[in-house]
Amino acid sequence: MTSVAHKTLGTHDAHHAPMSFWRKYIFSTDHKIIGIQFLFVSLLFLLVGGLLAMQIRWQLGFPGKPMPGGGILPESMAAGGVILPEYYVQLVSMHGTFMVFFAIMPLLVGVYANFLIPLKLGAHDMAFPRINMASFWLALLAGLIMTASFFVPNGPIRSGWTNYAPLAARPDLSGVTVGQMLWCVSIVVLGLSSVMGSLNYITTVINHRAPGMTWFRMPLSVWALFITAILGVLALPVLQGAAIMLLFDNVLGTHFFDPVAGGQALLWQHLFWFFGHPEVYILILPAMGMVSDIIANGSRKPIFGYHSMVFAIIGIAFLGWIVWGHHMFMSGMNPTLGSSFMVSTLLIAVPSAVKVFNWLGTMWRGNLHFHVPMLNAIGFVSMFTIGGLSGIFMAATPVDIPIHDTQFIVAHIHYVLFGGSLFALFAAIPYWYPKMFGRMMHEGIGKLHFGLTFIFYNLTFFPMHIIGMGGQMRRIYDPTIYDFLKPQQPLNVFISYSAFALFTVQILFVFNFLWSLKFGKKAPQNPWNDNGMEWSLPNPAPHGNWERTPNVYRGPYEFSSPEAGDKDFLPQFVKLPTDRDPVPAPVPAGH
Amino acid sequence: MRWWLPDAGSTFAGPIDTMFLAILIITGIALVLVEVGVVTFVIRYRARPGRKAFYTHGSTRAEVIWTAIPAVTMVALGLVSNHYWVLIKDRKSVPPNAYHIGVHAKQFEWQITYPGPDGKLGTADDFTVRNQLHVPVNEPVAAELSSEDVIHSFFVPEWRLKQDAVPGMHIIAWFQATKTGEFELGCAELCGMGHYKMRARVFVHTPEEFKAWVTQQAAGGGGSE
């Protein structure tokens, strides 16, 4: 019966006038193409971020030794291949900036919000396709501006991805001139792009759901992306405002963050983290959403506690607004304030617990199929938990005292961002690959990539907890000058080797990704036997998605439903004899 | 090679390390629960021909349980943490009898000012030492942190003490060393390219030694370094 549904719903792009290559693939307003554009660009930035990380690891593992291939770097960065202190700080700063703003954020939001929201809601496209296109080009522009800062005099920022003032506000103190301005400009442009994208997603989710796609029939991925968009629309303007003030401090001689003239150093931190913490949830919520879909699919079982999963997302997003101070416990912030921030931060463990245990509940008594997305999704659950739990140490203010700004934090960062967001992406990319390119990624290589990544990832980042407890600070060029850090240098070396291995095995992914574009095996219409609306379309989905706006008959997780008969899944678009067609809502007036 | 926090060197180390251990246990339990769950399910419920998954949309009872337990633990943890937090960081907690020293941070060095024989800061007999922190053991010391240029952070791992020095702010961080000997003071907040080498040596003396040192320094002997 499903196949019948497929035939009737699938469209062949017949009535669409053939478009030129440029209109179709470059200046496209089709949400799917825009998503794919985002995919390629941000994967490239992910690669850049990774390359920067490798140099960081070289320096931390083998301080003062000339870096292989470091000769190609200009003397101002690496004298005779030996990384210079200022360049090291720039590496760290740009690594964080690229990974957060230009790799993970666009990968999760730019790619999958764009690609999935209309497909999973049964909409023809985004509410504002052109704003959507603008959003992509602005993001690319921002990325290029940020990259450019490597090639200007004095190079890119030297104040960490957090750009704490007054260091970042005073060129005479940081030694960075143009680079700092470019950072601010790039972030303002990126913010604009994100706001454009986000208001698009919000409007689409609210106004463009196909008949029958009620709020509580939306897949968790869409819920997560929707809430993420709300965070984005409200958080990024704050960063923009802050970045603009920082820019003016640098170029106009204003004094927002410069205490010498009455400005306030902590103001920057408050503004940055008021954006920053919602930002980190922007980086995890979509991952959680897509993982929920994939785990349900892999377990052939409805998601455990759908409603509480939705409310957990909302709860995390809400709490995310009142915890930013946990980054400032040691900053001299009013200690009473610290106490309240600690409590709110700890409370985030509660909705997170709901999510983690509900994922377990979903796998419980399931019929687990370990396709590559499922493997990575399971990796996500187990690794994000570690990252989240290490967050509890830092959330407890007294314990944060010794570990703040040490490698322990760095470990946390990577357990949530790599073990969380990136594993979710390694799950999502092969999962929706057929929908994007009409071909499957290679299963064997995928599994190998997962296994090796999982191992080397843990070997790389877990020891960071220990050297962090040992007291190794973040962003230091050469740990070995401290006597109390010398003994643990061997561990640093070990981490570095693991990191190089980790980077190397990513080649498997790159190869698999690129090779499958041409030679991957053709994808059947519904390769994962999934319930989502997108699988009612041929692969790749045609421009405009559906011929007729489809109807939605049930929730997204009806796996192994008794109604499904011999099959173990029951798609949202399949009409059973017992189903009645939903009534479309009347068109709002005004146009 | 140490696998734990550095050896305790101040009165803060006790409670903080205990808290650390407590959280390690709590989170450890949570972690084991999750990971064991994952592994067992992966093995037990792997797809086998002819099996069908158990069709359920969840169980409110289970969810209430795993919402309530973390909630309770976290609130409890918050209360305990807050007790020590106030003890360590709150302004009112600085012992009245504390020995006040001035710690002035600038790119990329620590300038430590001692009250001199009269025991009062801001008087004529104060003297300043570069990148050397001398304190008496078992005596509360209050470091009055200030910064010349950018944000730095006063960090002595053995004392479990970290506090940013922020330009334009006057922050007091107090502590009481419990172990004599030589330690290191590091800067824990990125403050520029020299951040990594912004390091000072820390000497914890017996009271007598310390007095001797102070008088000798005040007499102009040694000066800085």
Add this chain to the structure above:
Amino acid sequence: MTHGTQVLDQMRPPSPAEPGAGVYSNKLGMWVFLASDVMFFTALIGSYIVLRFGAPGEWAKPGAVLNVPLTAFNTFLLICSSVSMVKAFAAIQDGKKYFLRPVPGKLLRDGGLKFWLLVTMICGAGFVGVQLIEYFKLVHHGFTPAGFREGSLLAEHAAADPIKYGAAVAGLYGSTFFTMTGFHGFHVTCGVISMTYLYFTKVLPEKYSPQDYRGIEVIGLYWHFVDLVWIILFTIVYLI
């Protein structure tokens, strides 16, 4: 948002959907954008409040540095533009696409969309113009984003009467004043530009009707919001 307006027309007829916000997408999108703009101004205005609250000295007395009467007039201009904008919206709702039309028995002619939108554009442009003049005057007198310029007229005044001119915090004063009013002015400029664009592409060709007045309502929302922000700014920057 003019983008959105054209785009929807190209899309298939508004996709029959679940009851959403109950308003068409452009309007919803604009409201979401305004919400995000609130956060943008929160960053600027919030910083101003915090900086002023924790400032080492007293702010300059109202009117000491800034020209309040001139700005009051400017405020008046913006309020008028808001009214004319809402009149324009009312006009198109009633299908009055014309410029002016005599009403029998009344000496005032009845304004239509073309008239009221033009009035709005003129008032808006006027606001920007006045603000530019104000900026030039201020900078000329020595009030810059960095504070009072060395050896300028204001610097001398400040030296003579530090309290009245808030000499101690002149730097913060300049920073916050120019940033906040500047970005508000930028918003106004964008509004005027997009209105002009609409005026020639949609209003003069009489594309709008009581059935489709999206562009007008959406730009109107934006415009009123900008006015609203100014009302707050005028009070806290010039009068307090």
Add this chain to the structure above:
Amino acid sequence: MTATNSQPSGATHKRPNYMLIWLYLFVLTVAEVSLAFELPVSRNIKLLLLLFLAVWKALLVALYFMHLKFERWRLRVIFIVPIPLAIILVSAVIMEHVR
């Protein structure tokens, strides 16, 4: 609620007298400006009065010109949501200075 959907927003209610609102705004502005200059009232009272007037004016614009008074709650919340966030941010940061 689907029923009300069909009616054009703005046509469901009888239109407010915009010119009257304009008059309000004008008068309030005049009041504000006159308040700003030297008056025998204490600075804090003045401050409160000014803020009160400003909020009043802002509300007039939002409710009548932006038609929030006549919209559904579904739409109103969008504009209301950021306000508590703004308050949280500012009040928390201010805490730095009240000790």
